Amino acid sequence: MPPTTIYLAPPRRALEAPSAAVVHDLARLFGRSAALAGVSLEVEPGRCIAFTGPNGAGKTTLLRVLATLLRPTYGSAAVDGLDVTTHATQVRERVAFLSHATGLYGDLTARENLRFAATMLDLPAEEARDRIPEVLDAVGLHAAADRRVSVFSAGMRRRLALGRTILGRPSVVLLDEPHAALDADGMQLVARLLAGWKAVGVTTLVASHHAELLGDVADGSVDLANGLVTQITGEGVRGVVGTGATSRSPDLQPALGTEAG
Amino acid sequence: MGRDFAVALALARKDGLAELRGRVATGTTLFFGAIVLLLFGFALGPDATRLAQAAPGLLWLAIVFAGLLAVGRLTDAETEDGALEQLALYPVSRHALYAGKAIAGFAAMLVLGAVLLPVVALLYRVDVAAAAAPLVLTLLLGAAGFAAVATCYAALTVRMRSREVLLPLLVLPVVAPLLLAAVKATTVSLAGDPFGELGAWLGLLAAFDVLMLIAGAATYRFALED
Numbered sequence: 001m002p003p004t005t006i007y008l009a010p011p012r013r014a015l016e017a018p019s020a021a022v023v024h025d026l027a028r029l030f031g032r033s034a035a036l037a038g039v040s041l042e043v044e045p046g047r048c049i050a051f052t053g054p055n056g057a058g059k060t061t062l063l064r065v066l067a068t069l070l071r072p073t074y075g076s077a078a079v080d081g082l083d084v085t086t087h088a089t090q091v092r093e094r095v096a097f098l099s100h101a102t103g104l105y106g107d108l109t110a111r112e113n114l115r116f117a118a119t120m121l122d123l124p125a126e127e128a129r130d131r132i133p134e135v136l137d138a139v140g141l142h143a144a145a146d147r148r149v150s151v152f153s154a155g156m157r158r159r160l161a162l163g164r165t166i167l168g169r170p171s172v173v174l175l176d177e178p179h180a181a182l183d184a185d186g187m188q189l190v191a192r193l194l195a196g197w198k199a200v201g202v203t204t205l206v207a208s209h210h211a212e213l214l215g216d217v218a219d220g221s222v223d224l225a226n227g228l229v230t231q232i233t234g235e236g237v238r239g240v241v242g243t244g245a246t247s248r249s250p251d252l253q254p255a256l257g258t259e260a261g
Numbered sequence: 262m263g264r265d266f267a268v269a270l271a272l273a274r275k276d277g278l279a280e281l282r283g284r285v286a287t288g289t290t291l292f293f294g295a296i297v298l299l300l301f302g303f304a305l306g307p308d309a310t311r312l313a314q315a316a317p318g319l320l321w322l323a324i325v326f327a328g329l330l331a332v333g334r335l336t337d338a339e340t341e342d343g344a345l346e347q348l349a350l351y352p353v354s355r356h357a358l359y360a361g362k363a364i365a366g367f368a369a370m371l372v373l374g375a376v377l378l379p380v381v382a383l384l385y386r387v388d389v390a391a392a393a394a395p396l397v398l399t400l401l402l403g404a405a406g407f408a409a410v411a412t413c414y415a416a417l418t419v420r421m422r423s424r425e426v427l428l429p430l431l432v433l434p435v436v437a438p439l440l441l442a443a444v445k446a447t448t449v450s451l452a453g454d455p456f457g458e459l460g461a462w463l464g465l466l467a468a469f470d471v472l473m474l475i476a477g478a479a480t481y482r483f484a485l486e487d
Contacts, residue, residue, distance in 0.1 A: 120271065
């Protein structure tokens with residue numbers, strides 16, 4: 001059973017820009033189909049923002065662009081003032097992204113997976129040695145630390161992936177459907193992590209079909225549909241609702257299935 | 262530079278650990294390589310002279326065929342539950358990631374060579390012990406060049422549907438000069454290098470390695486990024 005309160009260490013790099021994340025007229029095409037069609041948003045540092053919307057709304061694509069996994073087709077995206085295309089490595093130093101896949105190695109134990117991540121995240125050896133047991137404890141995997149991940153359930157793998165996210169002490173956390181595959185305890189763990197990150201000033205952007213699971217932690221919410229922002233509520237985020245300059249561009253009309261005009 | 266080295270070593274170590282725990286990158290490919298050599302032997306017949314003459318070429322063909330499987334599987338391990346994507350998310354140089362996977366591929370190739378060389382000696386009745394030093398050097402250079410090429414192509418094709426067919430089609434033409442030089446170096450090593458050619462063939466192998474490592478490091482990022 002994970003602890004009821006999680007005290008997270010502050011991020012390794014404090015955000016320096018006035019906005020944690022900025023996307024400007026962002027469009028992302030896959031072939032002739034537009035996953036994002038001109039989204040403009042600005043998120044304040046230290047906020048927890050929920051991204052909601054039906055399947056295919058563009059939530060995952062938006063997070064993947066901010067995580068540097070996808071390049072914008074049009075427009076721009078930046079984290080802490082750093083463009084995701086031209087300053088990708090610096091962005092990766094600040095961002096942690098947890099997608100549907102956990103990115104864990106089944107042949108390694110939970111502890112070994114975290115050790116590998118610590119090296120990749122350039123954590124000092126002493127810090128890694130001290131923090132890995134703490135992280136395993138925090139995500140309720142202390143007893144399974146030396147078991148191979150291949151025997152873990154989907155929920156345990158998810159917990160370990162959340163543990164890896166904690167380990168890197170990121171400034172911005174991007175979570176794509178963090179409640180997927182988790183049991184009631186796991187969902188509480190996500191809630192405690194979100195509260196913990198907020199307490200230490202980490203910005204969290206959460207794509208979820210179940211925004212109600214985020215509870216009071218979410219400062220604001222952005223609804224997306226068909227690659228466009230349909231509504232912005234709450235605090236900590238502002239942007240353009242509806243079509244932006246990019247989505248009015250004749251270049252994008254075939255992808256949106258509309259005529260330029 | 263020190264950071265890149267640590268990243269490459271951690272990645273190669275991770276692959277080694279997974280391999281020791283029952284991955285099949287080397288285990289089954291070793292068996293495959295040995296079977297290939299055995300079947301080539303059957304196809305050539307019992308003529309001892311013919312077998313000995315064909316031994317260098319068949320050894321390297323077996324190493325290349327088995328190596329394609331081994332390096333391909335090392336990369337396949339990264340597709341498990343989005344591991345390759347997670348690697349791309351780490352704030353590390355793409356050159357270091359390439360180096361790590363190439364070191365793991367190189368190690369797998371060395372294991373293949375170390376096992377298949379005695380198999381060749383046994384099946385084709387060639388005296389590898391007498392030419393051990395030049396053969397080891399040839400194996401080191403050949404394994405490095407092959408790992409440099411195959412690691413890059415394995416990553417570039419990892420998400421493609423017809424990957425199993427595509428990987429050999431892409432790698433084999435590129436490693437043709439390596440195959441030629443490695444076979445020649447092995448042949449002259451086994452013959453005692455009567456005309457002093459060994460240095461030139463090893464030099465060609467070394468030049469190929471350097472060229473392919475540079476090309477691989479420059480292109481590996483395309484396998485990780487959109």
